[in-house]
Amino acid sequence: MKTLILALALATSGLAAPVFAQHDHGAASVTGAASAPLGRPAGRPPARDWTKLPLLLGKGERGERARATIAVRGLTAASVTVHAADGPAERRKVDYPVGAAGASIESVAPQVGNYHWIVAREESADTVRVASTAWYFGNPGDSPKDLLAVPKHELEIVPAPLPREHRSYREAEKWRFLVRLDGKPLAGQQVVMETEFGSRSTAVTDAAGHATLVFPRDFKPVAQEGDEGSEARRRARFVLSTEKEAGGKHYLTAFNHAYSQDPERNRSLGWGAAFGILGMVAATPLLRRRQPNEGASGHA
Amino acid sequence: MLKTLFPTLSRFRFAVQVLMLFVTVYGSIVVGHYAADKITGALPALSCAYDQMNGGYCVLVPTQHQVHHRIGQAMVQAQQVTFQMVLPLLLTFLTFFAFFFVIGKAFCGWVCPLGTLQEWIGKIGRRFGIGLRRFEKGDLGEVKRVRPVKWLLLLGLVFLLPLLTGLGVTPHALGNPFCDICPSRVATTLLTGNTEELALRIGDDWKFGLGAVANTLIGFMLVGGLALRLPFCRICPLLAFNSVFQRLSPLRLAKPTRDNCGSCRICTEACPMDIPEISTHSGRKAYNEDCTLCGRCAEYCPQDGVIKLKWGPFALFSSSREYYKAKVKGELPDGTVKPLKFVKNAAKPAAGAADA
Numbered sequence: 284m285k286t287l288i289l290a291l292a293l294a295t296s297g298l299a300a301p302v303f304a305q306h307d308h309g310a311a312s313v314t315g316a317a318s319a320p321l322g323r324p325a326g327r328p329p330a331r332d333w334t335k336l337p338l339l340l341g342k343g344e345r346g347e348r349a350r351a352t353i354a355v356r357g358l359t360a361a362s363v364t365v366h367a368a369d370g371p372a373e374r375r376k377v378d379y380p381v382g383a384a385g386a387s388i389e390s391v392a393p394q395v396g397n398y399h400w401i402v403a404r405e406e407s408a409d410t411v412r413v414a415s416t417a418w419y420f421g422n423p424g425d426s427p428k429d430l431l432a433v434p435k436h437e438l439e440i441v442p443a444p445l446p447r448e449h450r451s452y453r454e455a456e457k458w459r460f461l462v463r464l465d466g467k468p469l470a471g472q473q474v475v476m477e478t479e480f481g482s483r484s485t486a487v488t489d490a491a492g493h494a495t496l497v498f499p500r501d502f503k504p505v506a507q508e509g510d511e512g513s514e515a516r517r518r519a520r521f522v523l524s525t526e527k528e529a530g531g532k533h534y535l536t537a538f539n540h541a542y543s544q545d546p547e548r549n550r551s552l553g554w555g556a557a558f559g560i561l562g563m564v565a566a567t568p569l570l571r572r573r574q575p576n577e578g579a580s581g582h583a
Numbered sequence: 584m585l586k587t588l589f590p591t592l593s594r595f596r597f598a599v600q601v602l603m604l605f606v607t608v609y610g611s612i613v614v615g616h617y618a619a620d621k622i623t624g625a626l627p628a629l630s631c632a633y634d635q636m637n638g639g640y641c642v643l644v645p646t647q648h649q650v651h652h653r654i655g656q657a658m659v660q661a662q663q664v665t666f667q668m669v670l671p672l673l674l675t676f677l678t679f680f681a682f683f684f685v686i687g688k689a690f691c692g693w694v695c696p697l698g699t700l701q702e703w704i705g706k707i708g709r710r711f712g713i714g715l716r717r718f719e720k721g722d723l724g725e726v727k728r729v730r731p732v733k734w735l736l737l738l739g740l741v742f743l744l745p746l747l748t749g750l751g752v753t754p755h756a757l758g759n760p761f762c763d764i765c766p767s768r769v770a771t772t773l774l775t776g777n778t779e780e781l782a783l784r785i786g787d788d789w790k791f792g793l794g795a796v797a798n799t800l801i802g803f804m805l806v807g808g809l810a811l812r813l814p815f816c817r818i819c820p821l822l823a824f825n826s827v828f829q830r831l832s833p834l835r836l837a838k839p840t841r842d843n844c845g846s847c848r849i850c851t852e853a854c855p856m857d858i859p860e861i862s863t864h865s866g867r868k869a870y871n872e873d874c875t876l877c878g879r880c881a882e883y884c885p886q887d888g889v890i891k892l893k894w895g896p897f898a899l900f901s902s903s904r905e906y907y908k909a910k911v912k913g914e915l916p917d918g919t920v921k922p923l924k925f926v927k928n929a930a931k932p933a934a935g936a937a938d939a
Contacts, residue, residue, distance in 0.1 A: 397619070447616055546779055549786055551782055554785070558802065559799070560802060562805075566806035570714075570810050
């Protein structure tokens with residue numbers, strides 16, 4: 284039942300599909316599908332236009348809680364590795380081959396497991412490049428605290444925390460990310476954020492290895508009704524990256540996901556307050572003191 | 584020690600309500616950020632899922648969701664009504680009942696954050712001498728006329744509309760209509776400093792309309808609650824939901840038949856839900872569908888052992904004349920409190936005397 288929080292999903296329906304994957308509204312077009320075959324909205328530039336960093340781009344069918352397709356962009360990998368937060372021990376870490384359409388991945392077990400961490404890795408003699416993302420299958424399962432705590436490769440960007448179910452990264456919000464090298468927090472490390480709309484910002488990790496980034500308020504004005512891309516424009520992709528030289532190798536790690544419009548763009552606090560005041564006014568007659576002959580009950 | 588800290592049942596309940604308000608509104612500080620960390624997703628209290636800091640979720644949230652997405656959509660897909668289809672809903676109800684079994688409808692009177700806030704608003708009204716209004720003949724009309732509303736909201740907004748939405752009959756925006764009109768959504772998110780839920784959705788007429796109802800209700804609650812005790816509880820579908828199961832929890836209000844009862848009506852005066860049956864009936868009928876197990880009727884019953892809060896065979900609290908006499912010295916049954924008086928400390932010596 285922890286996976287079934289309709290309320291918040293509906294309040295922000297259409298925003299950030301990845302974190303709504305538990306919700307049957309569908310995981311379609313998730314983690315920011317970058318190419319048309321994977322659901323790129325009309326009018327959007329292909330992924331290569333907004334970043335040169337490696338990306339993992341997912342797509343799940345509406346209501347699909349068992350399978351998803353992960354496309355690898357900007358990186359050559361024969362397989363992607365899927366780490367699960369719970370489920371059978373032998374299924375907690377599974378490699379899936381990457382085909383022409385991407386890697387077809389599955390939840391850790393049928394109707395079990397929500398949070399999954401996905402990694403693709405490319406290694407040469409002097410360079411290691413890693414792409415990573417999170418996928419929410421929408422099944423009942425454990426929180427990702429332990430999943431995120433376990434090191435999965437050398438240089439990592441780890442959300443601290445991930446948005447919980449039915450939430451997402453959103454414009455103008457601050458979120459924290461941990462940078463680790465060989466499982467240890469990396470202080471003074473620069474993290475770069477790039478968004479689909481062209482924003483770019485940097486943050487430096489503190490002594491505990493945490494970098495705090497503010498998501499830019501860079502969504503374009505809401506499209507008119509009937510615009511093919513109007514729904515999709517409520518969310519966009521971003522990628523964080525960091526690089527480090529260590530042990531004679533150059534490490535580059537990227538974490539990509541999606542972020543949503545500030546919901547207040549489509550809300551009116553003025554109207555909200557107006558109806559609150561209307562309720563107050565409607566209740567005012569109750570404050571009129573009853574006259575003695577109006578039937579005070581009294582008691583013995 | 585406990586007797587000093589909690590001299591009355593009301594004081595103990597107040598402490599529990601403060602603790603539960605923290606748990607239901609800010610509980611993620613303790614239990615964790617993710618939904619999987621929450622105490623439960625099927626709490627018998629209006630602990631709102633829109634509140635990003637809460638400690639658990641109200642049972643009506645998954646109920647609407649599952650009726651909408653599991654049952655409604657599965658029926659659309661022409662599947663048979665199978666056990667697997669309704670299993671999530673059954674699991675939600677079982678989880679709900681695991682909690683409900685322990686303290687039953689006391690979730691309304693002791694745990695619900697919206698109930699706590701309404702009570703505190705009422706205390707402000709009493710403190711400032713705002714006349715109490717009641718659902719009774721001669722004032723707002725008989726309380727029985729209001730009771731069906733909560734059942735209509737439960738059936739219509741928690742079950743029927745989500746089902747129709749799942750079937751594709753009603754718009755998607757009506758998938759969780761109770762949450763959209765629930766004042767707890769607005770109140771608890773405001774308590775975390777978030778105005779997002781107070782703001783109305785623009786561009787979706789259904790969402791705008793439902794949100795307008797919620798805001799009107801909370802505005803009404805804020806002002807009306809000064810004069811009328813627990814205004815929203817009277818129409819709360821969660822109270823109706825809990826009432827369905829109230830006989831299945833060992834915690835209950837017990838009032839056996841007594842010859843010396845039925846005339847003073849002090850228990851009804853004390854009841855924040857204006858339940859007349861607690862004074863006019865005994866046995867099962869005295870434990871009414873509107874009861875929130877707050878225990879005020881037992882506190883203000885001037886007869887020994889007439890009204891009890893019982894958990895199974897154990898009497899947790901029993902009315903007594905001595906308790907009543909002490910209680911009314913500080914607060915009358917209708918909640919009226921003695922005015923605060925600021926007096927000079929008699930023990931403090933006068934300045935001149937000190938100088939001497």
